[in-house]
Amino acid sequence: xxxxxxxxxxxxxxxxxxxxxxxxxxxxxxxxxxxxxxxxxxxxxxxxxxxxxxxxxxxxxxxxxxxxxxxxxxxxxxxxxxxxxxxxxxxxxxxxxxxxxxxxxxxxxxxxxxxxxxxxxxxxxxxxxxxxxxxxxxxxxxxxxxxxxxxxxxxxxxxxxxxxxxxxxxxxxxxxxxxxxxxxxxxxxxxxxxxxxxxxxxxxxxxxxxxxxxxxxxxxxxxxxxxxxxxxxxxxxxxxxxxxxxxxxxxxxxxxxxxxxxxxxxxxxxxxxxxxxxxxxxxxxxxxxxxxxxxxxxxxxxxxxxxxxxxxxxxxxxxxxxxxxxxxxxxxxxxxxxxxxxxxxxxxxxxxxxxxxxxxxxxxxxxxxxxxxxxxxxxxxxxx
Numbered sequence: 001x002x003x004x005x006x007x008x009x010x011x012x013x014x015x016x017x018x019x020x021x022x023x024x025x026x027x028x029x030x031x032x033x034x035x036x037x038x039x040x041x042x043x044x045x046x047x048x049x050x051x052x053x054x055x056x057x058x059x060x061x062x063x064x065x066x067x068x069x070x071x072x073x074x075x076x077x078x079x080x081x082x083x084x085x086x087x088x089x090x091x092x093x094x095x096x097x098x099x100x101x102x103x104x105x106x107x108x109x110x111x112x113x114x115x116x117x118x119x120x121x122x123x124x125x126x127x128x129x130x131x132x133x134x135x136x137x138x139x140x141x142x143x144x145x146x147x148x149x150x151x152x153x154x155x156x157x158x159x160x161x162x163x164x165x166x167x168x169x170x171x172x173x174x175x176x177x178x179x180x181x182x183x184x185x186x187x188x189x190x191x192x193x194x195x196x197x198x199x200x201x202x203x204x205x206x207x208x209x210x211x212x213x214x215x216x217x218x219x220x221x222x223x224x225x226x227x228x229x230x231x232x233x234x235x236x237x238x239x240x241x242x243x244x245x246x247x248x249x250x251x252x253x254x255x256x257x258x259x260x261x262x263x264x265x266x267x268x269x270x271x272x273x274x275x276x277x278x279x280x281x282x283x284x285x286x287x288x289x290x291x292x293x294x295x296x297x298x299x300x301x302x303x304x305x306x307x308x309x310x311x312x313x314x315x316x317x318x319x320x321x322x323x324x325x326x327x328x329x330x331x332x333x334x335x336x337x338x339x340x341x342x343x344x345x346x347x348x349x350x351x352x353x354x355x356x357x358x359x360x361x362x363x364x365x366x367x368x369x370x371x372x373x374x375x376x377x378x379x380x381x382x383x384x
Contacts, residue, residue, distance in 0.1 A: 063094055074107065083111045102139040109147050118144060165341045169287050170299055172343035176200045176272040177336060179234040179291040180243070180257070182213050197290035197336035198233070199345065200271045203261055206233060207377060208335035209350055210248040210255040233259050235269050236297050251317050252380045253350055254372070272337060275344030277321060277373040280304055288327035288349060288369065290336025302327035313370070320376025323347050329369035338371040347371035 066085055073082040086104045089096075096104060101124070109117035121128070121144060125137045132138070182194040196212030213231055231243040241259045248255035261269060284304045292298055306324040313322060323338065329349060338347035351370040 063089065067100060070103070070107075079107050079110050083107050098136055098139045101137060102143045105140045105143050106147065109144075114144075114147055114151055117147070165285075166287065166301060169339055169341060169343050173199075173272060173287070173289055173337065173339050173345075174236050174297060174299070175267065175270045177236060177289045177297070178206060178269075179294070179296045179332075180206075180208055180212055180335060181232040181234065183230040183232075185229070195291065195294050195332045196334050197332065197349070198257065199289070199335075199337045199348075200269055201274065201383075202271050204258050205246075206243070206257040206259060207348060207381075208255050208257060209253050209348070210250050211253055212335055213243075213245050213255050213257060214248050214250060231257065233257065234296065237268055239264065239268055247381055249380050252319065252372075252376075254348070254377045254380050256381050256383075272339075272345045273343060274374055274378075275340055275342070275346040277323075277346045277375050280307065280323065280340070280346055282306060285341055286323075286325060286327065286346070287339045287341075288325065288329060288333065288336060288371075289339065290329070290333040290349060292328075292330035292333045294332050300328040308370075320379070321373040322350075323371045323373065325369055325371060327369060333369060337374075345374050347373050348377055 066089060070082045070085050073079070073085070086107060090104075105117050105121055108120055121137070121140055125140075128137055128141065129135055130141060135141070176199045178198045178200070180194075180196045180198050182196075184192050184194070194212050196209060198206040198208035198212075200206055229245075231245060233241045233243040235241070241261070243257040243259050246256045246258050282304055286302060286304060288300045288302065290298060292300075302325050304323050305326050308322045308324055310316075310318040310320060310322065323346070325338065327338075333349050334351070336349050337345040338349060340346050348371055349369050350372045
């Protein structure tokens with residue numbers, strides 16, 4: 001008797017386990033057909049990975065739920081599924097708001113291309129007036145304009161690799177470049193301000209021209225030592241620091257200034273990468289950074305017109321290698337770095353050629369400059 005009971009209990013347990021693992025073929029009897037379909041739709045929207053299921057789900061869901069799903073798919077990078085949901089809603093005559101229609105246009109352009117997006121827009125709104133910024137579908141039209149501009153930018157970058165090189169150069173070097181303002185107070189010469197440029201070579205050291213920080217053209221070294229001077233260094237973000245003249249050579253027109261950068265936030269400045277001037281060739285593309293006409297964060301471009309020596313240029317006791325360049329320079333450019341396309345500094349602007357009286361308010365005359373090799377600067381200042 002006990003044995004039969006155990007057999008019956010074991011058999012019942014086996015049937016219960018088997019029925020528990022068997023999938024239900026139909027909804028529970030208490031569920032109506034509509035509720036069953038809505039439950040299936042919810043599962044499809046949360047797990048679907050196929051266009052067919054996504055499209056089928058759109059028949060049974062509200063537009064808000066579907067738009068939420070579209071946004072999530074887009075964020076996950078699944079634009080093809082998002083487009084299928086849009087197309088399904090469109091086929092079911094769902095009316096989109098202007099911003100939703102613009103989103104549809106953007107997804108369509110990413111999946112099928114800009115031409116397909118433009119054709120769909122024209123079909124959806126054949127009478128659109130691009131001169132009416134209050135038109136209902138103006139957001140979608142603005143999206144098309146933006147996507148067209150981005151496509152043209154990509155084409156320009158592909159056809160003109162120098163464009164990317166210049167932009168990258170500016171990103172790398174601009175935080176290293178400073179404006180320098182020197183105020184000299186001398187009983188012999190009175191007060192005089194000098195403006196120029198400079199650049200960081202390490203966390204505290206700035207290179208520039210001596211005529212900016214010493215004013216050797218107007219003051220003798222002896223009178224400079226007996227005068228009062230204020231030296232201000234302005235970083236690319238506008239931060240102003242006090243500078244200290246550490247070393248200079250008025251004959252070679254180079255100088256070294258120190259600043260205290262402790263406590264400055266990250267990104268306020270960065271040292272330059274020094275290049276190899278001996279590899280520079282005539283015709284190489286270069287960028288000239290500085291503060292011409294006291295306009296900070298300025299960059300002009302050109303080529304190395306010629307490579308000269310001090311003897312060729314009849315520069316008296318000056319020594320070293322010089323780069324003649326056709327970059328546009330003005331008063332205030334001196335002391336700024338000359339940079340090759342890889343973002344490394346190969347020289348420092350030291351002379352501008354143009355009107356000896358400088359640019360006037362009525363006519364700003366373009367000048368071309370001369371840069372001293374960075375190796376020559378470092379050698380004079382005994383930094384190598």
